[in-house]
Amino acid sequence: MISSINPVVAEPLTECADKLAELPAGTAISRQAALRLIRCADDDLPALLAAARSARDHFKPGMITYSRKVFLPLTNLCRDYCGYCTFRRDPAQAGAHTMTPDEVLTVARAGEKLGCTEALFSLGDKPELLFPEMRDTLRRLGYKSTLHYLEAMCELILRETTLLPHPNPGLLGAEWIERLSVVSPSMGLMLESTNAALLARGAAHDNAPDKAPAKRLHMIEEAGKQRVPFTTGLLIGIGETAEDRVETLLAIRDLHQRYGHVQEVIVQNFRAKPTIPMANAPEPNEGEMLRAVAVARLLMPNVNIQAPPNLNAPYYEDLLDAGINDWGGISPLTPDYINPESPWPHLEQLRVRTEKKGLQLRQRLPVYPEFLPSLEARPALLKQRLECARDVEGLVPRKGSGVA
Numbered sequence: 001m002i003s004s005i006n007p008v009v010a011e012p013l014t015e016c017a018d019k020l021a022e023l024p025a026g027t028a029i030s031r032q033a034a035l036r037l038i039r040c041a042d043d044d045l046p047a048l049l050a051a052a053r054s055a056r057d058h059f060k061p062g063m064i065t066y067s068r069k070v071f072l073p074l075t076n077l078c079r080d081y082c083g084y085c086t087f088r089r090d091p092a093q094a095g096a097h098t099m100t101p102d103e104v105l106t107v108a109r110a111g112e113k114l115g116c117t118e119a120l121f122s123l124g125d126k127p128e129l130l131f132p133e134m135r136d137t138l139r140r141l142g143y144k145s146t147l148h149y150l151e152a153m154c155e156l157i158l159r160e161t162t163l164l165p166h167p168n169p170g171l172l173g174a175e176w177i178e179r180l181s182v183v184s185p186s187m188g189l190m191l192e193s194t195n196a197a198l199l200a201r202g203a204a205h206d207n208a209p210d211k212a213p214a215k216r217l218h219m220i221e222e223a224g225k226q227r228v229p230f231t232t233g234l235l236i237g238i239g240e241t242a243e244d245r246v247e248t249l250l251a252i253r254d255l256h257q258r259y260g261h262v263q264e265v266i267v268q269n270f271r272a273k274p275t276i277p278m279a280n281a282p283e284p285n286e287g288e289m290l291r292a293v294a295v296a297r298l299l300m301p302n303v304n305i306q307a308p309p310n311l312n313a314p315y316y317e318d319l320l321d322a323g324i325n326d327w328g329g330i331s332p333l334t335p336d337y338i339n340p341e342s343p344w345p346h347l348e349q350l351r352v353r354t355e356k357k358g359l360q361l362r363q364r365l366p367v368y369p370e371f372l373p374s375l376e377a378r379p380a381l382l383k384q385r386l387e388c389a390r391d392v393e394g395l396v397p398r399k400g401s402g403v404a
Contacts, residue, residue: 020051020298025058028253029298034246038295045290052294052323055301059325064354065304065364065395066327068347069118070111070163071334074099074150077134078124080170080208083277084238084270087338088124091133098137104153107334108161114332117389117396118366119163121150122337125170125210147176154183158381164389166231166329166366171210174222181228185367185375185386186263188231189223191216194251195244204238204278217251224259229371233266233306236292237284245292249299256303263368264304266328267293269311271339286315290322297323304368309350310342317353326364327354362395369394 020037023029029037037048075098078088089096108119128134128146143149147169154165165184172180172189180187194213198205205211223230234248249265256262269284284292289312297305306326309316330344345353354361365386367375372394375386391397 020047023051023055023298025055026301028301029295031246031250034249034295034299035243037298038242038246038291040291042287045287048294049290049321049323052297053321055297056305056323056325059302060304062358062360063362064320064325064327064359065362065368066350067118067166067329067366068114068116068363068396069120069166069329069331069334069366070107070116071329071331071337072099072104072107072119072121072153073097073337074104074121074123074153075127075134075137075146076124076337077127077131078170079127079130080125080210081206082208082211083204083206084235084273084281085338086273086276086340087122091131098134099153100141101153101156104156105160108157108163111331111333112161112163115363115396115399116331116333117162117164117363118329119154119157119161119165120329120366121153121165121167121169123150123169147172147180151179151183154180158183158385162385162389164366164385168231171215171219172222173219174226177219177223177226177228181226182379183382185365185378185382186229186231186371187223188264189216189219190235190266190268191220191232191248191252192235193238193240193244194248195240198239213251217255220252220255220262221259224255224261227259227261227374229263229367229374230261231264231266232262233264233268234292234296235268235270236288237270237281238278239281242288242291246295246299249296253300253303256300261371261374262300262303263371264306264326264328265296265300267296267305267307267324269307271311271342273341286312286318290318293319293322293324308336310336310344311339313342313345316345317357320354320357320359327361329366364395365389 076089157163157165167184168188304326305324306328307319307324308328351361
């Protein structure tokens with residue numbers, strides 16, 4: 001296992017690490033402990049990981065979940081210019097594209113045949129506010145805005161397929177959270193970081209106003225007020241410090257403690273690509289990922305913690321040792337359009353690697369089982385789709401001896 005971090009900042013924490021073994025099950029660590037543990041020395045890492053595994057096993061013993069999905073990049077036009085993004089395009093750039101309703105349905109139906117239950121909609125943030133070309137496209141399609149179009153495509157998926165939409169549309173106000181909750185059981189927005197200095201000139205979020213932490217925290221809070229099962233998380237390696245990672249996790253924890261709606265926290269690692277402004281930025285190493293995941297687990301022992309396997313190859317199964325209980329969305333059909341150079345692992349390979357760690361792999365819906373009761377007041381069509389897609393455990397029913 002590659003676990004080393006910069007020895008200049010690693011702290012020997014033997015006494016603190018020993019106390020982890022005495023931590024009562026389900027008890028969250030303090031901010032002070034998290035700030036020390038995220039920089040723990042290599043000698044203390046096994047104790048940190050053992051505590052994280054113990055917390056995971058108390059929360060959801062013996063099982064790791066994933067969501068079988070189709071990835072629908074509704075539009076890759078975006079008004080934000082993040083230093084790490086290869087997904088976004090300007091209208092004149094090669095590869096710029098907005099999916100038509102026929103394209104959306106074609107991909108969804110193909111995924112349906114492969115056992116997918118999630119339709120993940122990813123899109124640029126309100127591109128029509130910057131690009132007249134997007135306004136023209138929306139007029140041709142018959143919609144006032146990108147969000148109106150997204151709403152219609154979520155409804156199309158619900159009416160014409162058995163898939164469940166999970167939109168990741170960027171910043172939303174209260175009205176749009178409510179509207180999209182009518183046509184989707186869950187939604188998401190990555191907080192990424194609470195460090196506002198990343199908005200500075202030359203930093204990762206330079207010229208990306210929708211990445212302002214205060215705006216993103218406000219949306220996550222509004223989703224909580226409306227009891228929307230919500231996926232969020234942090235992106236590590238974009239110029240933040242280890243302490244920033246803890247503060248971001250604490251901000252998520254605070255909102256979840258107040259509203260109880262954070263269904264999943266993603267710990268995602270930056271990957272360098274030759275065409276981005278951050279092409280020469282260092283990627284987080286395995287030790288940083290293990291520490292961030294383990295601290296996330298110990299700060300939120302009763303929250304689903306996920307890390308993407310395709311971005312952590314070839315060592316992704318080691319993340320199970322750090323306390324994750326979910327692999328996130330995996331597609332047997334569509335690529336990861338955000339990180340196209342990093343293919344999803346084959347589901348059978350994922351099962352084998354998970355079972356080697358003594359854990360069972362199960363397929364879930366885009367909304368986690370424990371959040372299904374919060375959807376009782378949703379419209380009849382959405383409730384019907386959820387009821388048909390789930391088993392008595394709130395997961396996807398097993399099918400034969402394959403990966404369920």
